[in-house]
Amino acid sequence: MSTTEGKPPSPDAATVEEMARVATAWCGMHGLVVGDRADPRSGTVPGVGLVHAPISLLPSRLSESFWEQACDLAPVFNELVDRVSLDGEFLQDSLSKTRQVDDFTSRLLDIHRKMMDTNKDENIRLGLHRSDYMLDSETNSLLQIELNTISVSFPGLCSLVTELHRTLINQYGNLLCLDAKKVPGNEASRQFAQALARACDEFNVDSAVVMMIVQPEERNMYDQYWLVKYLKESYPFMICFDTFLNYEGYEFLFLKFLISKRCSDSFCLLALLQFSVQDLLCSLKTLSEVEAEGQVLPDGTLVVDGKKVAVVYFRAGYTPNDYPSEAEWSARLLMEQSSAVKCPSISYHLVGSKKIQQELAKPNVLERFLENKEEISKLRQCFAGLWSLDEEEIVKSAIENPDLFVLKPQREGGGNNIYGLDVRDALIRLKKEGGDALSAYILMQRIFPKASLANLVRGGVCHEALTVSELGIYGAYLRNKDKVIINDKCGYLMRTKVSSSDEGGVAAGFAVLDSLYLTDK
C-alpha cells in the first residue's frame, strides 16, 4: 500500500489482462482513440473506425531531477527559437547547402527569402513547440533528440494517458505499490488552446478565427478535436454567450460584453449573431482548401471561406507529402504573406530543422542568440554530439564505429533515420557521390537509453516487451513586439517503444503513448 521507490511488484498475468481490458475500455469511454488503419473511412469521417490509442499499461519511471531539468529547458528553447527566427541570414546561410539536396527545405527557404525581401515583420509570434529527450545510460544524462517547431502532435491524447494511468493506479495501486501522486499532471491540450486563444486576443480583429491546417486524411483527428474543444473553453466571451443561452433577459449584458471585449461596431454584433458558435472559434482547412478559398485583402487580412483568420495553426505542412502540387505551396505562401499569426511562421519552421539544431550545437553559436550564460550552459548540457558530414574526422570515426552514430536526413517525420551498419554503408556511398550529397544528412551521437520491461497495449492486445522511452516537453511562446505574453512549459509527451525498434513515431506504428512515474532524485 505504501509508496516504494524500488521496482514495483510484477502483477500476475491475469491481473495484467484485466488491467488491459479496463484500460482499453477507459480509452473508448474517454476519447483516447485514433482512427483504425484497417478502416478506410477512419481518417476522413469522424466517429467511425475508432480504436484505442496504442498505450503503455503503466507509466514509465524517470528520476525527478531529469524531469525538472527537461521542464526548466522549455522556456529557454522557446526564447532561443524566437531569437534565431529573427536572424534571417543565419537561417539562409546555415541551410544553403541543405537546399541543394532537399527540395522541401529549398521551397521553404524560397518563401522565407521572399519574406525577407519584403521586410515583412511578424509582430505577434506564436510558437507551440516540443523538445524531445532521451536518457543516455552511458553518460547518465538527458540528451535532446530534436526540437519540433511545427505541428507537434499528441497534446490532446497525452493529457488523457496521464489521466488513464492515474485511474489505473488508483484502482490497482495497492497491488502494484504505485502512487498516483507520482504521475505528474499534464495539461498540454488546455495550455496549447489557451495560447491559441490568447494569440487571437492579441491579433484583436473582430470575429477573426483560428484556422487549423489539417491533412485531408487524418487518423489522429481526435487529438486535434480535443484542442478544438479546449479552444472553445478558452474564449472568455463564450462563457458569456452560454450564460445568455441559459438565462433569459441577459441580452444587454451579452452585447455590452462583446462590445468591450471583441466588437467595435454594430455590424460586427450582427455578424456574431449570424455565425454559429463553431464558426467563431476554429475552422479546419486543408492546404488545398486554403488555396481555393483564401485571399489576402489589401490591408493584409487573410480571409478563407469568407472568414477572417487571426491565427493559422499548422497540423499539416511539415512534410513534402503535404505539398503534392503547386496549389499547396501557393497556399503556404499566401498565409505567410498575410498579417495572420502563423503557428509557426516560416522562420520558426526553419529553426526546427535538424541542420539548425546541428549549427546551434557548434561552439560559440548559442552565444550569438542568448546572453544569459547559465541558460546557455543548460542548453549545451542537453546537446548530443551533432556534426555535418564535412567534418571528415567524425565521418571517418563513424565509418569505423557506426553503432555510435545516427545518420539523420534533413526532413521532418520519423522513419528516415539510419542506424547501425547502414550508417557505414550510407557514409561510404555519400562520400563517393561527394559534394552536395553529404549535405542531405547530419551525424548525431547515438543515444543508448536504458531498456526496461513494460506492457504495451495495441489493438486490444497486451504484450510485455523490453522498451525504451522518449520524453517530449511541450512549450508555448507568445510575444507581441517587445512584450513576451507567454513563455511556458505545457505538459509532456512520453513515448515508449520496443527497444529493438529504432524509430520513434506513435502514428508510424512503432511506439505507444505513455506517461511518467517520477522516482526520487
Add this chain to the structure above:
Amino acid sequence: MSTTEGKPPSPDAATVEEMARVATAWCGMHGLVVGDRADPRSGTVPGVGLVHAPISLLPSRLSESFWEQACDLAPVFNELVDRVSLDGEFLQDSLSKTRQVDDFTSRLLDIHRKMMDTNKDENIRLGLHRSDYMLDSETNSLLQIELNTISVSFPGLCSLVTELHRTLINQYGNLLCLDAKKVPGNEASRQFAQALARACDEFNVDSAVVMMIVQPEERNMYDQYWLVKYLKESYPFMICFDTFLNYEGYEFLFLKFLISKRCSDSFCLLALLQFSVQDLLCSLKTLSEVEAEGQVLPDGTLVVDGKKVAVVYFRAGYTPNDYPSEAEWSARLLMEQSSAVKCPSISYHLVGSKKIQQELAKPNVLERFLENKEEISKLRQCFAGLWSLDEEEIVKSAIENPDLFVLKPQREGGGNNIYGLDVRDALIRLKKEGGDALSAYILMQRIFPKASLANLVRGGVCHEALTVSELGIYGAYLRNKDKVIINDKCGYLMRTKVSSSDEGGVAAGFAVLDSLYLTDK
C-alpha cells in the same frame, strides 16, 4: 435567438453536414460508442472496432404535459411490479397457457415454482425498470408499449445523448432557434448505479460485490461500462479510499471509516487491502461462468470466483438465446436460490412478460394489487387495448382490420412482432392450429404515432427521414422488508426510428438514440 414553440427553422444541408461531423466526433471523444458489427472482435475486446452510437442529430419534440405524465407513472409502475411479484399464484395462473407454447416462459416458471415451494422470501427487492410509451396521434394520448423489468439497456448511453444534444444546441442554437434548457436532464446511469450501490449497503455483507451478468459477446459494452464507472463513484468509501491515496498520513482515518461503514472485524480490513479496488465493486460474469465458478454456501451466500455476491444485476438472461445449454439454466437457478439480491428476481422478471401486461389491463385486476384509486386511474389511462386470443370478438375484428392491431409473441427482445396484413394471415393460421397455439401471442391495439422529419446519423452518414419516437422512462425501486428505500424515476431513453420500420430496437439496427425537446403543454 429566442425560444419559439413552433417548428424550428431547417438548417441548410452544409450546416447539417457540419453538425453531423461535430456530433460524431463528440461521440468518439465522450464514449457515446458501440462495437461495430463489421469488426468481429468489437463485442469481446474493449477498445477495438468502435463506432459512434446511432443517433438523432437533434432532440425530438414532446409536449411537457406528456413528459410529466410519463414521469409520474414511473413510481406507480415500480410499486405495481413489486406488488404483483408477491402474488406467485397469480403469476403461475396467468402464464399457465403461455408455458404450453413457450419453452422459455416455461423454464422461468419452473424456477419460480421451485422458489414458491421452498417458501423463499426475498426481503431486499431491487427493480431497475423501463416503461416504454408512444404518443398515439389518433387519441392524442400517451400509451404504454411495454414494461421492461430485466436487463433494460442504454442507461449509460442515453445520458450522453442528452449531453450531446445540449452541446449541439449551445453551438448551433442561434441558427436553429432552439434552447438547451428545453432538453430535460438525464442521469439514468448515475441513478441506476446509486440504486445498485444502495442495495449492496442493505445487503450489508463485508466485501460482497455487484455481479453483472453479461452476454459472452456484447457490442453494447460501453453502455454497461458507464454503469460500472458510476457504481464506483457511488460507493461512499471509495471517496475515502481516493483521499487516502492522494494525501499521506490519512491511514487511520481510512481504516476507521471502513470499520464504521462496512467492516466489522480486522480480517475484513485485511481482505479489503488485498483486493484491488475493481474487485471490490463489480465483477462481470456470463451465465456459464457463474455455473462453472459459483456456489451457494449453507447460509445462502452466493460465492462466484471466490467473491461474495451482494447483488446480481442481469444484463443478460432475458432471451432464450442466453441459455444455449442446461448450464445457463442451472446458473440462473443457483443465483435465485441464493440470498443475493437479484435484479430482477425471477418474480420481477415474470411480471414484465407481455401476458402479465395484458392480464393487468383486464377490468378489476389492478385493484387486486393497488389501493390508491387515483394511481389506478393514471395507470389505466396509459394502457393500450390488450387482449388474449381467446377473446373471439377481438380476433374477428383484428382479421377484418389487421392494421389496427399488433400481434405480439410472449418473449423479450424486438423483432418478433407482427404487423399489417401479416396479422390477418397469422391469426387465420393460429385459429386453424387452435388450442395452445393461440396462447403464444397477445393482441395489442396498434398505436399510430405522428411522424416527423429528423436527421438520423449512423456509421458517420447523416440522412433525413420521416420518423416516429418511443419514450422510455427508467425507474428504480428498492425495498427491504417493509421499508421502501428508493422509488424513483431515473431519466429517460428516447428512441427514434424511420416511420416505415415497425420494430423498435436500437441494437437491432432499426432505431437511433435520441433525447427530448420539451414544448409547451
